[in-house]
Structure formats: C-alpha cells, structure tokens
Amino acid sequence: MTDTSCEQSTRPLEQVLGQRVVTTLVRADQVELGDFVDSADGLIRVREIVQRPQYWTLAGDPPGQAFRVAFHPNGESPAPRTQVIHRRNCTVRVRRGVSRFGRLTGHSKRVTSHNPVKRGMYTLVDGYNSACSCGWKSSTVHKSKHRAGEAWLGHKAGQLTEAAYAANSALLLIATTEIVHPQLPPVPWYFTNTARGDRRHGHGIATADLKDLPVDQARAVLAAWRQVLGLTVDEAHSWDKDKSAGGIVHTLRGPRRRLDDMRLSLNGERGERLILQAAYETALKAEETAANTAPWQDAPE
Known part of the structure; x- marks a missing residue:
C-alpha cells in the first residue's frame, strides 16, 4: 500500500x-x-x-x-x-x-544516520534517514531522530487509513468527494459492507440518517448531494413524499403517522452506494391509535 x-x-x-x-x-x-x-x-x-x-x-x-x-x-x-x-x-x-494505534504488522521503523563521518573520537552525522521494513523510504533527510520518527509515523498513518479505504470503497468515495466539493453539507455517515453479489469485493454502502434535521434543511442536504458530478442517482430507490402522501407506520412505539419521507440513493463509478434519508413521524390521536391497534393488542389508555 x-x-x-x-x-x-x-x-x-x-x-x-x-x-x-x-x-x-x-x-x-x-x-x-x-x-x-x-x-x-x-x-x-x-x-x-x-x-x-x-x-x-x-x-x-x-x-x-x-x-x-x-x-x-x-x-x-x-x-x-x-x-x-x-x-x-x-x-x-x-x-x-496515530500514537493511539499499536504495532502494525509488516511495518517497523528504521531510522539511520545519513552520511556519518568519523572525526577522531566523534562521529558527525549529516541528518537522519527514515525508512520502513515494508520498503518505504522518506525522500527527505531529516535534521533529527525525532523528525525522522515523525516521518515514519506519517507513513504508518497513511497505511492504516488506506487499509480502511480498501475495506469499504464507499469511505474512499466520500473522502474524495469531500475534497473535490468542500462546500457539501456534512452528514453523519455510517457504513455497511455487503457480502453478496457484485459488491462483495471491497465495495460498500454509506448511509446517512437526517431525521434530526429540520425538514427544509434535510431536503437542502439531499439537493446538494444530488448535484455532485460523478454520482448517478438511482431514481427507482429515491423519493420525496410530503405530508399529503403520509400513511400509518407500525414502530416499536406503536402506530405512528408518517409525514415527510425523503430518500436519495446515489451510485458511484465502482459500485459504491450512498444513501441519504429522512423520515418524519408523529404520534397518532387517541381515536386513530385505537383504530390502528391490532385486535390482540391492548389499546392505550
């Protein structure tokens, strides 16, 4: 890597x-x-x-x-x-x-003197080289052992980060998109690796739940990500339903009325998938709750 x-x-x-x-x-x-x-x-x-x-x-x-x-x-x-x-x-x-990570298999620090010269009982060192057991070598001659060690830590951090990108390509896609489009609104992503189908080779899914945002703000976030070049919108799995299309949904908290429901599904060029969604629900009135309670359930008092 x-x-x-x-x-x-x-x-x-x-x-x-x-x-x-x-x-x-x-x-x-x-x-x-x-x-x-x-x-x-x-x-x-x-x-x-x-x-x-x-x-x-x-x-x-x-x-x-x-x-x-x-x-x-x-x-x-x-x-x-x-x-x-x-x-x-x-x-x-x-x-x-990076200091909070332990040893990395296959990567050991190698800091050596650069062009040492013997002068009597002293050895004059013209800087330090930084290298790794994996074959990596810093192109810079560092002035101290500490700086040479920091250069190797930078290499180690890059290896750990790249391993995460390789484990889930959706992570790499998001990181690249955020650099190219720094104006995009931030979202709380969480990631899933799929083990079947054409996504099993390192591809993944990133999902963002925006229901804690105001409706207008969540809709603006979806609109901004929809405009990103290089991402294809999957219209079959994307929608934006307003209050007039709301229905009854059954949750762990009982039946609730679904208000605004929006979802944007984006596909990357290498099989990655990004999903941004926000579903807003509200509690039903007493008579609506009774009408939507199953016969074997006790209606709320």
Whole structure:
C-alpha cells in the first residue's frame, strides 16, 4: 500500500492533536473519548458517550474548540454542543491520533544516520534517514531522530487509513468527494459492507440518517448531494413524499403517522452506494391509535 492523497482532509486535525491522524472504521460502541466523528454540524471531537441498550449517543464539539471546563462545586461541566445517535453495532468513520494505534504488522521503523563521518573520537552525522521494513523510504533527510520518527509515523498513518479505504470503497468515495466539493453539507455517515453479489469485493454502502434535521434543511442536504458530478442517482430507490402522501407506520412505539419521507440513493463509478434519508413521524390521536391497534393488542389508555 502507498500513501493516499485523501489524507489531506485530516491536516487541520494534525494541528489540533499535534500528530498525524488516522481515518478508520469502528463500531459505534468502540468509539473512544477524544475521537473525531461525523455529524450534521460537521466534524466533532467526542467528549461524552451515553450508552443505551441499542443506541449510543456520541456528543462533542468542533475540532479546535477550546475545552475550558469550569470546575463547579457540584462537578458539572458545560454540555457538548452536538449529539450523534447511532445503533451500537453501526460502523462509523473515526479519526484519531496515530500514537493511539499499536504495532502494525509488516511495518517497523528504521531510522539511520545519513552520511556519518568519523572525526577522531566523534562521529558527525549529516541528518537522519527514515525508512520502513515494508520498503518505504522518506525522500527527505531529516535534521533529527525525532523528525525522522515523525516521518515514519506519517507513513504508518497513511497505511492504516488506506487499509480502511480498501475495506469499504464507499469511505474512499466520500473522502474524495469531500475534497473535490468542500462546500457539501456534512452528514453523519455510517457504513455497511455487503457480502453478496457484485459488491462483495471491497465495495460498500454509506448511509446517512437526517431525521434530526429540520425538514427544509434535510431536503437542502439531499439537493446538494444530488448535484455532485460523478454520482448517478438511482431514481427507482429515491423519493420525496410530503405530508399529503403520509400513511400509518407500525414502530416499536406503536402506530405512528408518517409525514415527510425523503430518500436519495446515489451510485458511484465502482459500485459504491450512498444513501441519504429522512423520515418524519408523529404520534397518532387517541381515536386513530385505537383504530390502528391490532385486535390482540391492548389499546392505550
């Protein structure tokens, strides 16, 4: 594997963390404090995790935001600005510092002296070379061992990130699209790998649930992604239904009335699939609930 140009999108985070940043895919219940995750408000740094039986809430603030937590007598601190809710087994995109990753198989750091010259009892070193056991070698002669080690960490971060891109091509498609079209509104993606059909070879699906946004804002997000060049709209699996087309849907909370229901399905050039959706529901009135309750169910009091 080689370093990928898509890693450019993590450079602002490198300034925040002071180290190279790795983009990877993890389950929502494996996200750690300090990780950076996607949200409808942009990238956030997680500083609060709320665990529920099926859903995990990841709350945080934009990267670079000063985390000056005031110490109160009761131990309270300001609440995070943004929340993202995912099922605990959802796979989400995470950015974290390379120092939080352990050893990488097949990649060992090799820092050597560049053009050393013996002068009596001293050896003059004209910088340091940075290389990896995989065959990678830095083209720059570094002034210190520390800088040479940082260059190797950059190589390691690129390898970990590229491995995530290879595992799910939808992740690579989104990363590339965000670089080419930086004006696109951010969305909280989660990813799925398909094991059957023509998508089994590294292809995947990225889905974004926008129901927490206002209806008009969610519709604007779908319209913006619809205009992206290189993505084909799958009209058969895309729709935008308003209140007049609403119907009764049965959920875990009982029957509810479906209001606005919108979905945009996009296909990439290499079999990737991006899905943006937002379904808005509301509770039924008492008489509607009774009429839509199955005979073996007790109607709510």
